[in-house]
Amino acid sequence: MDNVQFAKGLEGVIAAETTICKIDGENGKLYYYGYSIEDLAELSDFEEVSYLLLYEKLPTSAQLDEFRSNLRAGRNLAPQIVEMIRSFPEKAHPMELLQSVISYLSGYVEHKIDHSPSCNCRITLHQIAQISTVIAAWERLRKGKDFVAPRDDLSHGANFLYMIRGEKPEPYEGDIMDKCLTLHAEHGFNASTFTARVVASTLSTCYCSISAAIGSLYGSLHGGANERVMDMVDEIGSKENVKPWIENALSKKQKVMGMGHRVYKVKDPRSTIMEQFLVELSEKKGDSKYYDILKEVENEFRSKMEAKGKPIHPNVDFFSGAVYRLLGIPVVLFTPLFAAARVSGWLAHILEQRKDNRLYRPKGLYKGTEPKAFDPIDKR
Ligand SMILES: CC(C)(COP(=O)(O)OP(=O)(O)OC[C@H]1O[C@@H](n2cnc3c(N)ncnc32)[C@H](O)[C@@H]1OP(=O)(O)O)[C@@H](O)C(=O)NCCC(=O)NCCS
Structure with missing residues (x-):
């Protein structure tokens, strides 16, 4: 262990084994659980891709129907959350709001706190279902408009545009929005995903892991x-x-x-x-x-x-x-939208981390002074 090399920013360090995402940088290829991003964008949708990320395989038709209906049933916000969004400081960034809401949200989820090595996020699906609703609610409320409740007959992407506009988008717009979420759903061991895994490795809740990942994504070197x-x-x-x-x-x-x-x-x-x-x-x-x-x-x-x-x-x-x-989305929502998509990838990594967990505990290369005597304050 003593000859382990120091790598600033952990560059090139392999932090865990993973089966989720393969990135082939030389050939410009990206795969989620072996499926190419081209096929996923063309043949699938964000809900099915989220199923793939959470369950490691594509669903059967019955599994997908059940997953979709659970996800869509979880889209709406408790009135208290809408009030929280309404009362958030006007000048605060929506990423700050999102980070707070996710923690607050866990208080509204039954049986949500699960410190066991497994994780109940597959059952609640709240983070995936609600982040885009929170973003759309913030966007409307800050403009003095009413909160538009989600619809359960629209894809995840189309519903997001509907909640922002208050009108159903054109089918091609909903389709493109949904595919944009698929494209951003997962991308290996980037900073926010690693953050989610580090928090998950303490067996903290998946809400805390996602909230921390949102904080990480907010930084200008990552999202934005x-x-x-x-x-x-x-x-x-x-x-x-x-x-x-x-x-x-x-x-x-x-x-x-x-x-x-x-x-x-x-x-x-x-x-x-x-x-x-x-x-x-x-x-x-x-x-x-x-x-x-x-x-x-x-x-x-x-x-x-x-x-x-x-x-x-x-x-x-x-x-x-x-x-x-x-698509009519203001610039301030770009990074929150990234979070709305990446949350499925974060959850996949949280689940993978918990399956074969080891608490992350790297060490620093000490460059400080050698031990020295403590001078009483009147002698300094
Ligand atoms: C992403 C990024 C940090 C990668 O940087 P990198 O690992 O140094 O990239 P490379 O090693 O391929 O760069 C080779 C050279 O091209 C330069 N280069 C790379 N991207 C550049 C860019 N967007 N504009 C100007 N010059 C660029 C590098 O500075 C480097 O020059 P050098 O040889 O004189 O040092 C860099 O491309 C960048 O800052 N891009 C713009 C920001 C951005 O779009 N970020 C989102 C990433 S998903």
């Missing part, structure tokens, strides 16, 4: 890159301004948001799918401004970086902000 992509798009303003903007950014060694990834060395497969959604939405809504700018940024930046021998490709955040904006 798609917000900054939209800041960039707004600053650029038009396709014609892309070239000078990129030249200026590169000369100032400024990062181009949404480009590049620690793991993917080719185009992030989620970005390829997101791009198709943006093309479809741009066509349907007759507004290709965001797509035109982003595509030009991708081409221009890539060719400049390739010329330097550093090929850099779009990541999942590159097109997602524009997709959300065309």
